[in-house]
Amino acid sequence: MADKIKFIIKDLDLYYDTFQALKKVNIEIKENKVTAFIGPSGCGKSTLLRCLNRMNDLIDNVKIEGAVTLDEIDIYGDIDVINLRTKVGMVFQKPNPFPMTVYDNIAYGPRCQGIKDKKKLDEIVERSIVQSALWDEVKDRLNKSALGLSGGQQQRLCIARAIAMEPEVILMDEPTSALDPIATAKIEELMETLKKKYTIVIVTHSMQQAARISDDTAFFLSGEVIESGKTIGIFTNPRDKRTEDYITGRFG
Amino acid sequence: MRKLKDNLLKSLIYLSAFITVGILVWILGYVFSNGIGLINWNFISNEYNEKTSYVEVKITNTPLSINQESLNEKAFYNQKVDKPLSDAIYSEKLGIAVMEVEHSLRGKKENQFIVAYIENGSEAGEALDKSGKKIGINLGDVITKIDGEALEGKDLKDLNAIVSGSNESLVKITKPGYGVLTNIVTTLYMIILSLSIAAPIGILAAIYLVEYAKPGKLVNVIRFATESLSGIPSIIFGLFGMAFFVVFLKFNLSLLSGALTISIILLPVIIRSTEEALKSVPDAYREASYGLGATKLQTISKIIIPSAIPGILVAVILSIGRIVGESAALLLTAGTVAKIPESLFASGSTLTVQAYYVAKEEANIQMACAIGIVVIVLIIVLNILAKLISKIFNKANY
Ligand SMILES: Nc1ncnc2c1ncn2[C@@H]1O[C@H](COP(=O)(O)OP(=O)(O)O)[C@@H](O)[C@H]1O
Ligand SMILES: [Mg+2]
Numbered sequence: 001m002a003d004k005i006k007f008i009i010k011d012l013d014l015y016y017d018t019f020q021a022l023k024k025v026n027i028e029i030k031e032n033k034v035t036a037f038i039g040p041s042g043c044g045k046s047t048l049l050r051c052l053n054r055m056n057d058l059i060d061n062v063k064i065e066g067a068v069t070l071d072e073i074d075i076y077g078d079i080d081v082i083n084l085r086t087k088v089g090m091v092f093q094k095p096n097p098f099p100m101t102v103y104d105n106i107a108y109g110p111r112c113q114g115i116k117d118k119k120k121l122d123e124i125v126e127r128s129i130v131q132s133a134l135w136d137e138v139k140d141r142l143n144k145s146a147l148g149l150s151g152g153q154q155q156r157l158c159i160a161r162a163i164a165m166e167p168e169v170i171l172m173d174e175p176t177s178a179l180d181p182i183a184t185a186k187i188e189e190l191m192e193t194l195k196k197k198y199t200i201v202i203v204t205h206s207m208q209q210a211a212r213i214s215d216d217t218a219f220f221l222s223g224e225v226i227e228s229g230k231t232i233g234i235f236t237n238p239r240d241k242r243t244e245d246y247i248t249g250r251f252g
Numbered sequence: 253m254r255k256l257k258d259n260l261l262k263s264l265i266y267l268s269a270f271i272t273v274g275i276l277v278w279i280l281g282y283v284f285s286n287g288i289g290l291i292n293w294n295f296i297s298n299e300y301n302e303k304t305s306y307v308e309v310k311i312t313n314t315p316l317s318i319n320q321e322s323l324n325e326k327a328f329y330n331q332k333v334d335k336p337l338s339d340a341i342y343s344e345k346l347g348i349a350v351m352e353v354e355h356s357l358r359g360k361k362e363n364q365f366i367v368a369y370i371e372n373g374s375e376a377g378e379a380l381d382k383s384g385k386k387i388g389i390n391l392g393d394v395i396t397k398i399d400g401e402a403l404e405g406k407d408l409k410d411l412n413a414i415v416s417g418s419n420e421s422l423v424k425i426t427k428p429g430y431g432v433l434t435n436i437v438t439t440l441y442m443i444i445l446s447l448s449i450a451a452p453i454g455i456l457a458a459i460y461l462v463e464y465a466k467p468g469k470l471v472n473v474i475r476f477a478t479e480s481l482s483g484i485p486s487i488i489f490g491l492f493g494m495a496f497f498v499v500f501l502k503f504n505l506s507l508l509s510g511a512l513t514i515s516i517i518l519l520p521v522i523i524r525s526t527e528e529a530l531k532s533v534p535d536a537y538r539e540a541s542y543g544l545g546a547t548k549l550q551t552i553s554k555i556i557i558p559s560a561i562p563g564i565l566v567a568v569i570l571s572i573g574r575i576v577g578e579s580a581a582l583l584l585t586a587g588t589v590a591k592i593p594e595s596l597f598a599s600g601s602t603l604t605v606q607a608y609y610v611a612k613e614e615a616n617i618q619m620a621c622a623i624g625i626v627v628i629v630l631i632i633v634l635n636i637l638a639k640l641i642s643k644i645f646n647k648a649n650y
Contacts, residue, residue: 058542060466086545096536098555105265108554109544225632 004031006169006199007052012066014056016045021047022185023223025066031108031215034191036210036231039246041222045203046249048220050170052201053088054081056074089162093174095154097146097161102138105146105157109165124164132160133190152183156190163194168193172202176209188213207247211235219243264507265534283628287621294330294392295622300590300606304396305427307387308420314347314373327368328391341369345415346423347374350395350403365403367393367413367425374440379423389425397424412528433625437592438507438600442582443575445596447517451568453515454522461523462530463552484522489517498585508596510586514578518571525570529563530556562645570639573631578605603627 014022021044029035029052037045049054054075056062068075075084086109097105098225106125115121125142129135134156146157155175162170172191176184191200192214200252204210210217211231218228219240227234227243238244267380316323320339327340327349334353335408339451342349349369355362376389395403401417406414415421457474465471493513503509533556541551557564577603587599587607601609613622 005632053543055539055543058539082547085543086512090538090543092536092541092543094536096540098537099559108541109546110551112544112546112554161540196610205453 003033005029006070007201008067008069008072009048009207010067010069010110011066011123012048012051012064014044014094015063015067016052016059017061017074021223025223025225027218027225027228028161029199029201031199032195032197032203033215034195034213035199035218036214037203037208037218037220038205038210039088042222043220044223045220046173049173049201049203052169053085053090055090055243068104078153086165087167088163088169088171089167091155091162091170091172091175094160094178095151097149097157098155099145099147101150102146102157103142105204109161112212113165126241128160129157131163132156134160150180150183152179152186155179155183157189159187159190163198165199169199169201170221174203176203179207184209188215205226207235207249219246221246257416280628283621283624285626286309287623288481288619289332290329290618290622291625292332294428295431296626297433299592300429300431300434301493302429303427304420304424305387306424307381307389309346309379309423310348310375310420311345311415311417312373312375313344314371315344316342316371323369327351329366329368332391334364334366337363339410340368342371342410343415346376346413346421347371348389350375350411355394357623362438362525363404363637364566365395365396367391367395372400387425387427389423390427392428394426394428395423396426398422402468430619432603432606432626433594434590434605435601435603438578439585441507441593441604442511442514443572443588443600445507446514446575447568447571449511450518450522450571454519455526455564456569457519458523458526458530459552459557462467462527463529463548463556478520478523479517482524485580486517487580487584489513490584492516493581505585505587505589506597506599507586507600508594509601510582511604513581513585514575517578517581517628518574521571521574522567525567526560526564529560529567532563533559562642566638567643569634569641573634576602576627576630576634577604578602579608583608584634604631 005028007027009025009029011028012022012025013020017167025048026046037132039045050056051064051068052070056064064076070084070088070180073079098108100108104126106128107121110121110124118123126135129138134153137153138157141148146154151155155178158177161172176187186210191202194200195215202210202214214231215248216229217231217234219226219234219242221242227238227240232242235247255312260383267407318326323342327336329336329351334355336351336353340349340351348367348372349352349371352363352365352366355364355366360451367376368391370389370391379387379389381387397403398411399422401414401416407467429598461471461474491512493509493516497503497509497512498505502510536592537555537559538551541555546554582602582605586601586605588601588605589599589602590606590609593596607620607623607627610616610623
């Protein structure tokens with residue numbers, strides 16, 4: 001069975017002012033799979049990730065050429081960015097819950113979409129927290145500040161906050177790099193269940209993590225995609241010498 | 253040799269610190285020792301000018317709840333300027349006790365009848381004047397006439413007999429002046445008015461600068477302007493306010509002219525500190541919000557402003573300090589009339605202007621210092637409040 005393609009990225013160039021951060025990037029991201037972006041830091045993984053929900057729009061002087069399509073629609077064409085971001089959620093490197101209660105954090109997105117009905121919000125909040133495997137830990141403190149949670153709990157809260165929007169895709173930028181191994185394991189476990197429902201794109205610089213959780217992998221080096229394909233293939237039988245050097249830990 | 257140099261430097265440092273602290277203590281000491289003699293509740297609660305009016309008091313026939321001895325003990329008078337000449341005499345009809353005192357004000361002595369006690373259940377505190385405005389008889393008010401009969405020279409023993417009205421009694425009272433209530437109220441008006449002009453404009457301007465404006469020439473110009481504005485002495489703003497608001501727009505010397513001028517002085521302060529507060533909101537919050545499909549307006553109103561509130565509040569409180577302390581600009585735009593302004597277009601003097609006025613025009617250093625004490629206390633309270641707020645919010649956030 002051919003997997004359905006979610007994103008197609010075609011000949012994508014991205015410039016920060018005059019600095020070219022992405023060079024002729026071509027990859028496809030499959031639906032309901034986990035795709036990992038790996039590569040040494042500064043090679044453009046985050047930059048590409050942020051192209052997928054147009055977060056780069058927030059930065060001045062960014063120039064983008066090429067095309068990114070989501071379900072065959074050009075997301076740099078005439079589309080509603082707000083709508084795009086509700087479909088493509090994002091989880092950041094450092095857990096960044098808002099300085100509000102756990103409940104308000106999760107309800108923030110839906111409220112911004114105009115949902116006011118208390119019952120509906122309650123339902124969304126509960127469902128999102130349950131789905132992100134956080135319910136038992138926070139059910140008694142929904143009305144306490146989210147900043148009182150541990151780092152790992154905060155990150156799962158951020159995942160719950162993204163899930164509350166019922167997105168199709170979740171982008172994660174090194175979501176476990178600020179966490180301890182136990183919290184990391186919990187999040188990896190969570191991704192395992194989430195991928196049944198969502199398409200996940202994760203940036204990681206831990207090769208083990210990419211190997212453990214991803215179906216597809218793309219390897220980046222100074223703004224170029226050197227190699228992409230099935231994770232097993234990349235890790236067991238890399239075609240490019242540089243990929244091999246990187247995954248065997250010779251640099252990066 | 254090295255040691256000598258070290259010691260020399262050390263003593264210089266100590267000396268400088270000592271001089272600074274010494275001068276500060278000396279100034280405060282001077283102000284306090286001169287002014288403290290005037291500070292009491294009357295000074296705060298009296299208006300500057302005494303005010304005489306006829307008031308109608310409902311007759312209640314309230315019996316005295318304490319005996320004469322404790323009434324004399326409790327009797328109110330201002331120990332610094334009043335010398336009691338009689339017992340306090342109680343009138344059941346009015347529900348108040350009156351006492352004759354010798355009142356001395358700056359060398360002048362005068363016998364007065366003052367309200368020394370008000371019984372629970374008396375209607376005296378609710379007394380209205382002829383136009384129906386509530387005046388109220390308070391402790392310390394001077395009574396000159398009751399139902400048309402002057403008290404002067406009367407034996408107080410039959411105070412009850414003087415009250416001839418049956419339902420109501422017409423009492424002529426004089427509220428003592430020589431206090432700063434007028435100026436406190438004017439200062440409050442000035443604070444409220446200036447802030448309601450400057451705070452919204454300043455905060456919105458800061459939001460524009462931080463969240464909307466693309467960095468470039470325009471922003472640099474605005475920034476340069478706000479920075480330069482904050483360095484200009486306030487008398488210059490006063491001159492401008494006088495020429496523009498007072499003369500050109502014909503607002504005259506008034507609360508409004510003063511408040512508009514002060515607003516211009518405050519704007520740079522408010523813009524700068526609000527900008528700092530907005531900038532200190534972590535970008536991670538902005539990203540998280542946009543990542544959840546929030547619009548710019550939603551992000552600003554739901555995330556950024558709430559996170560910046562403590563900084564903005566501190567800016568507002570420091571602005572209040574600035575208003576309380578301003579005198580030069582107000583002297584030229586709001587005038588020196590020591591009356592509670594009845595409209596935006598009425599003149600009124602704030603505490604500091606009044607201090608200037610009584611020192612300069614009446615050579616009354618004692619009162620100026622007393623006002624100084626009130627101002628100093630106010631400023632200290634405001635600063636503590638600002639510190640407290642930022643502390644509380646910092647704790648709440650992290
Ligand atoms: N806002 C920005 N402005 C200018 N250059 C940037 C910006 N963000 C990232 N870069 C540059 O783009 C390159 C790729 O960055 P990034 O995508 O964050 O790398 P990675 O996530 O792979 O570590 C880096 O050289 C970085 O310095
Ligand atoms: Mg990165």
